[in-house]
Structure formats: structure tokens, C-alpha cells
Amino acid sequence: MEIKEISFSYNRKTNLLDSVNAEIEHGKITTIIGPNGSGKSTLLGVMSRNYSPHSGEILLDGKAISQYKPKEFARKLAVVHQQNEAPWDITVEKLIGFGRLPHKSFLSQNHEEDEKAIEWALSCTNLHTKRKKTLEQLSGGERQRVWIAMTLAQRTPMLFLDEPTTYLDIYYQIEVLELIKELNEVHGLTIVMVLHDINQAIRYSDKIIIMNNGNIVKSGHPYDVITTSMVKTIYGVDVVIQSDPDVGQYIVPLGIK
Amino acid sequence: MKKIAWSFFIVSSLIIIVFSISAVSGSLKVSIGELVSGLFTGTNENVAIIKDLRFPRLIIALFTGASLAVSGVLLQAVMKNPLAEAGIIGIAAGGRFVYILVISIFPQLFFWTPLFAFMGGALACFLVFSLSWKSGLSPLRIILVGVAINATFTGLGQALTYFTGFSSLTHATVSGLALKTWNDVDVMLIYGSIGLILSLFLASWCNVLALQDKTAKNLGFNLTKVRLLVSIVAVLLAAVATSVAGVIAFVGLLIPHIGRLIVGTDHKVLIPFSALAGALLILAADTLGRMILPPNDIPASIIMMMIGGPFLIILLRKSERIHGN
Numbered sequence: 001m002e003i004k005e006i007s008f009s010y011n012r013k014t015n016l017l018d019s020v021n022a023e024i025e026h027g028k029i030t031t032i033i034g035p036n037g038s039g040k041s042t043l044l045g046v047m048s049r050n051y052s053p054h055s056g057e058i059l060l061d062g063k064a065i066s067q068y069k070p071k072e073f074a075r076k077l078a079v080v081h082q083q084n085e086a087p088w089d090i091t092v093e094k095l096i097g098f099g100r101l102p103h104k105s106f107l108s109q110n111h112e113e114d115e116k117a118i119e120w121a122l123s124c125t126n127l128h129t130k131r132k133k134t135l136e137q138l139s140g141g142e143r144q145r146v147w148i149a150m151t152l153a154q155r156t157p158m159l160f161l162d163e164p165t166t167y168l169d170i171y172y173q174i175e176v177l178e179l180i181k182e183l184n185e186v187h188g189l190t191i192v193m194v195l196h197d198i199n200q201a202i203r204y205s206d207k208i209i210i211m212n213n214g215n216i217v218k219s220g221h222p223y224d225v226i227t228t229s230m231v232k233t234i235y236g237v238d239v240v241i242q243s244d245p246d247v248g249q250y251i252v253p254l255g256i257k
Numbered sequence: 258m259k260k261i262a263w264s265f266f267i268v269s270s271l272i273i274i275v276f277s278i279s280a281v282s283g284s285l286k287v288s289i290g291e292l293v294s295g296l297f298t299g300t301n302e303n304v305a306i307i308k309d310l311r312f313p314r315l316i317i318a319l320f321t322g323a324s325l326a327v328s329g330v331l332l333q334a335v336m337k338n339p340l341a342e343a344g345i346i347g348i349a350a351g352g353r354f355v356y357i358l359v360i361s362i363f364p365q366l367f368f369w370t371p372l373f374a375f376m377g378g379a380l381a382c383f384l385v386f387s388l389s390w391k392s393g394l395s396p397l398r399i400i401l402v403g404v405a406i407n408a409t410f411t412g413l414g415q416a417l418t419y420f421t422g423f424s425s426l427t428h429a430t431v432s433g434l435a436l437k438t439w440n441d442v443d444v445m446l447i448y449g450s451i452g453l454i455l456s457l458f459l460a461s462w463c464n465v466l467a468l469q470d471k472t473a474k475n476l477g478f479n480l481t482k483v484r485l486l487v488s489i490v491a492v493l494l495a496a497v498a499t500s501v502a503g504v505i506a507f508v509g510l511l512i513p514h515i516g517r518l519i520v521g522t523d524h525k526v527l528i529p530f531s532a533l534a535g536a537l538l539i540l541a542a543d544t545l546g547r548m549i550l551p552p553n554d555i556p557a558s559i560i561m562m563m564i565g566g567p568f569l570i571i572l573l574r575k576s577e578r579i580h581g582n
Contacts, residue, residue, distance in 0.1 A: 049475075085469050089523075098465065
């Protein structure tokens, strides 16, 4: 996916995104980080066609994303949102079934294919035993896995996640990140996600894109882009970067003076 | 699943029972046996009168209830708002205003009343959507705008009634369910059935509307098209009911809420259940209205408000998640 000169604003006065250029590498995990209001979720939204940019274009497999038909696009790219809504009494299985919508049309329905995709989504997310449960019977972490499973049922080559760990405690955060890593390594999905936690970004990404004020400040391998001076300039936080032979680099915040 | 099947069975049985009681009781009384044999042989005079005068009323009550309840389900789905209902957000009032306007100028267009009511309802619905839209739907704004639209059209409609003396001229179209003929039944059957059948095809779309807009979009869902179609069917159903039976509030609010409690939020079940339960409710309200103070006839709309208000409060207190996510 290629992002070319994308600008976007709600009111056409202040640009939330200002001539952004980037490339999303196929088969890799790319993480967008940056302070609140830096435009990272907006960029993800433009890339997934939830917002249309007022200039620039995004190419997916050589074709502008605005040229795709809605269902055709939904077979290429799936999105897990930060917050989700569903009726309280819907079962896990039925919600995951929504992921099959892009593959259905009024006349042609392939039930066998649907069934296979739903089973696959259930087993990736380890939700087989919960399939008949309703959403309100699940924990927060399980619910997040259900939403991921729904997007997996779309069987897209690309998966976008907007702050997938935000409302979860650390156990479920790691569970979700491990799942994402597995989807990438085992099933070859191209992942783009927005994260807040810099250490998680370092640990789980092949490439990090750092945003500030609607621009991409830096992008590249985690170890190359996360530096003490970068964190100081972008976030205004003093950090030290340590390296451990087993886990690699990690940052420790010191203060904000 | 068992609970759902039972619910359908019980509501259907109740419809048959209430229909039978309603058909044989009132100022003209016959026994059920006489009624059935009279209908087949055509020799019983009382039965013939009942067939001409009472049956149209009962059939219209059934269809009105079904249409208004399903219209409520659809509007609540498309506006993401548990309070959306044709009577509350001005669709019924808009419909009534436009058909009174047209019919008082061209009385000969009587058969097309539902069409004009549809145009008025669609106008009101369009106004509610466009005036409350701000980069998305806000449930609160929809209700506020809807109440304002409702007040405006109700006022306009009443002013028109004063100016034209409309109510005394063609009282049949404004006085609720009384004095209905088989002609009214034809109108109701044609337009009402179209709307009800279409609503069944919209059920799976309504389920997707319960998700967030962006989730639906990411599933390749054409939200504008779906919203438009669902709204059209909802307005059609409300318009037909309003043009034949007048404005009856609360059915479209009460029945979908009860329905969600009993059969759940899946529209594939909720829509047919609401149709049946709505039919039962209006039929029962009309029957009660005829039986409380004979020979006086209390309109079903008044009974509905008297039962509906308290009942809704009980429901809301009993369940906090009737409409919730």
C-alpha cells in the first residue's frame, strides 16, 4: 500500500494530515505511534476509507482505494476499531458471521466457504468454546478477540487495528499482541496498527511510523527510530533506552522536565 | 429458540381469540357458532351486518397495529434511537398534514390518500435526518428535532382542519377505526402488505445497522443506500396506517421494546414478532374501547395512550437494557 501526499481536515482550515507520504510493506507489522491528536488514528481512518482525503491518493495493489467498490475493498482490508458496539444479546458466532458480509451478495451465497472462514476465525482467536455465548457474557479481553475474529472472517490479506489494547489490562494486552504477531507470522497477514505504548510498539513491530502534528516525523526499524532525542522532541518526555540481550531494546521514562 | 416459538404461538392464538370475541360482541351480538355458519351460508342477517360493518374495522385494526409496530422497529434501527417512532418524530403528523391538504383541495383523489400521507411522512423523515445530521447521527439530536417537526406538522394539520372544516366532511378518515368499509380494507391490504413483506427482506440489514457506522462501512456495507431503503419502508408503513386509521401513538414504541425483551434483538425474529404483537395490541385496544362504555366508542388511539404510558414506565423500570448495547 502506497500513501501519496495525503491531506485531510474536517473543516478545511487546520490540516489533521498534511501531505503525508508512506509505504506499508506487504507481510509486515507496521505500527503508527505519536502523541494524542498527532493524526495517527486519522491516518488509519483515511487508509481504511472511513475518511476521504481532500488531496492525495492511496494505492492498494496499484489501484487507488477510492476506485474500489465497497465490498471489493472489504475483501482486501479489515479494520478493528478501538471501541465497538453490538446488540447485547448477539452470540459470538453471529457477530463473527458479519465478517462474511463482503463475500455475500443477494443472489450468491456460499455457505460452506462462510462456515470454513468462521471456524478458522474461531480457532485463531481461541474462541471455540465461547461460540454460543452472548457478548455480555464475555470478559473485555474475550470481547476484543471476538471483534478481531469478525475481521478475520473477512479473510482479507490486510488487517488494521486502532489501539487494540487500550481498554485491556496487561494480560489481555499481551494476549492480543501475541495474537496479532501470530496472524502475521503464521497466516501472513499484513498488519497496520496504532499503539500508545512505545515498548509494545518496539517489541511487536517490523516498522514504526512516528507522527506529530499531522506529519510523519520518522519511520523505519524500531531500533532506528526510537531514540532518546526523538522521544524528548515528540512527547516531551526524558527517557533512557536500555538493551537486554534477551528482549532487545526498551525505554524507561524518567521525567518531563 | 423454544421461547421464541412459544412467543409466536401465544401471540397468534391471542389474536384469534381476541378477533373472535371482538367479532361477536358489541351492540349487535351473535354466538361464535352463528357467526361461522352465517359466514358460510350467508343467510344470517346479523352476520351479514357484522361482515359489512365490523370485519373491516377488525382487519384494519390488525394491519394498523402491525404496520405501526414494524415501522417503529425499522425507524429505531435506522436512527439508532430507542425513541424513534412515527408518532413521536413527526412522520405520522407530516403524513396527516399533507393528505388533509390534498384531499381538502381534491376530494376525488381519496383512494390515493396513502400516497399523499407517504409523501408527507417522507418529507418529515427527510427533515428529521437532514436537520439532525452533523457528521453522524446523534440519538439525542434526532429526538429533539423530531419533536419539533412533530409539533410543527401537528399544528399545521390542526389549523387546516379548522380552516376547511375537514373533520366534519370526511370524518371517516380522521376518526380512527370506526366506520370503516371494505374499500378501506382494500387500501390497507394493498399498501400495508407491500410494506410488511418488504420489511422482512430488510431484517438482515437492520442487524448490521446495530453496529457502529464505521464497522458497517468496513464490512463493505453501503450505509446511505440501506438507510434510505429502510426509511422508505418505515415511512410507507406509518403513512398507510395513519391515512386509514389516523394517528395512533405508542404502538411503534411499546411493541418493539416488548419484542426485544421477549424474542431478542435479531431483526429476523423481531420484525415478524412485532407485526403480530402490534396487530394484537391495536385489535385489543379497539375491542376494549368498544366494550368499556357501550354504545360509546373510545378510539383505540386514546386507549393506547392510557395503557401505553404507564406500561412503558413499568417496562423501563424493569429493564435497563431494553434498547441498549
